[in-house]
Amino acid sequence: MDTTTIDEPTRTTDIEAIRQVVATVQHATQNENVEEFLSLFRADAIWTTGGGKRLFGLDEISAFTRQVLPGGMAGLTITMEVVRVLFIRADVAAVKVRQLYVSSTGQPSEDEGEGTPLFVMSKENGQWRLTACQNTGVAA
Template sequence: MDRQAEITAIEHVVAALEHAQREELVEEFVSLFREDAIWTTGAGKLLVGRGAIAAFTKQVLPGAMRDLIPSYEVVHVLFIREDVAAVKVRQRHFSLTGEPVTELGEGTPMYVMSKEDGQWRLTANQNTAVAVEA
């Protein structure tokens, strides 16, 4: 296995996720998940299956990025097996002028991805806010 090539492929999936969020493309966003994927939102709502993820995303994504530019950066990849990886991501939001939107805070999602028919897919995912120290 060429680990760097696999990491690059995983980074492309995360970039596609960022693009779908930025452009509010619900179908593109949902297509990145396995059919039986699970997703826990930043607010702790559990979504099971691509249908539930699509229904939720159709409610929250349109209009959500009107004044925001999301940024997703892969910070660590742990290969559990050659076809399964835990992917840690740094999630930030910027204004249309490029300034950080600090009131939204940062996210630190964990994506467990699996390689299906040569394509990395989001499989078991937890979107978590970074705790703000008092």
């Protein structure tokens, strides 16, 4: 049995780096920046959209994103907050996110509302990457 523990400074640094990836997802989505969004994924990543569409690999994720992101945020603001990080291994983390859509009036969007994505991230060459993600809406 491996009794090695992750030292606290490393974990703190990794959590901050993971928060930065989520902040970049928020920024890219809010600003409809397809290339910035796609740069966060591993080439073999899996993404399941809020509507349940399964996308395998960066080519499929890219094709879908190029169709829906430009114009997809019209009249909306999005916020994403990391609510929990579970380190599965030192280089793999499950990240639970709270996602809120707000209309141009400042009220929660009736159409989009709240999401609860799960991002499984892996540390690749020192950088945290989106690896297997599920974007799930919260039932009203």
